[in-house]
Amino acid sequence: MIIHHVEKPGCGTLAQLHADCFPRGWSALELAELLAEPGMISLSEGRPKARGFILCRVVLDEAEILTLAVARECRGLGIGHALLDQAVSRAELAGAKSVFLEVSTRNEAAITLYTKCGFVRGGLRRDYYADGSDALVMEKTLRE
Numbered sequence: 803m804i805i806h807h808v809e810k811p812g813c814g815t816l817a818q819l820h821a822d823c824f825p826r827g828w829s830a831l832e833l834a835e836l837l838a839e840p841g842m843i844s845l846s847e848g849r850p851k852a853r854g855f856i857l858c859r860v861v862l863d864e865a866e867i868l869t870l871a872v873a874r875e876c877r878g879l880g881i882g883h884a885l886l887d888q889a890v891s892r893a894e895l896a897g898a899k900s901v902f903l904e905v906s907t908r909n910e911a912a913i914t915l916y917t918k919c920g921f922v923r924g925g926l927r928r929d930y931y932a933d934g935s936d937a938l939v940m941e942k943t944l945r946e
């Protein structure tokens with residue numbers, strides 16, 4: 803498995819992958835703007851065509867996973883797990899003491915993955931997503 807930094811020219815491919823994974827996809831331009839934000843950790847797996855990617859933003863001592871997406875035909879191969887592990891390690895190196903994320907309570911695959919990677923359940927944000935589902939906040943403490 804080869805994990806590397808996302809470069810701006812790759813945003814078109816990642817936008818397609820993202821649109822295939824989420825009801826409201828991000829455009830290549832939106833992705834490129836996110837990549838340029840301070841504290842952004844952006845990693846993808848697979849070359850030349852990315853099979854999955856993750857965006858994680860570190861602000862002071864807190865990191866947030868903004869998105870994690872693996873192409874449908876490449877799921878169940880450990881790519882999501884590897885991307886998440888790498889992003890969390892890099893966030894810690896960048897000074898994060900904790901990492902949090904939001905995930906739909908209906909997204910069993912993602913909740914299982916996050917739990918496996920050491921995230922614990924926090925609060926609920928009611929009716930958070932367009933489909934009416936609640937968002938579960940999950941957090942992983944890296945150091946006290």
Ligand SMILES: CC(C)(COP(=O)(O)OP(=O)(O)OC[C@H]1O[C@@H](n2cnc3c(N)ncnc32)[C@H](O)[C@@H]1OP(=O)(O)O)[C@@H](O)C(=O)NCCC(=O)NCCS
Nearest residue numbers: 823870871872877878879880881882883905911912914915
């Ligand atoms: C969630 C997602 C990123 C998982 O990626 P993946 O590469 O298939 O996950 P991995 O192969 O690394 O799986 C790691 C662990 O997650 C859990 N998992 C993954 N898919 C699962 C599924 N469909 N059902 C239950 N558990 C699942 C398992 O515990 C798995 O470990 P195991 O294979 O040893 O049992 C992928 O399904 C995806 O892109 N979904 C659409 C986008 C999305 O929901 N992103 C998260 C938004 S918060």
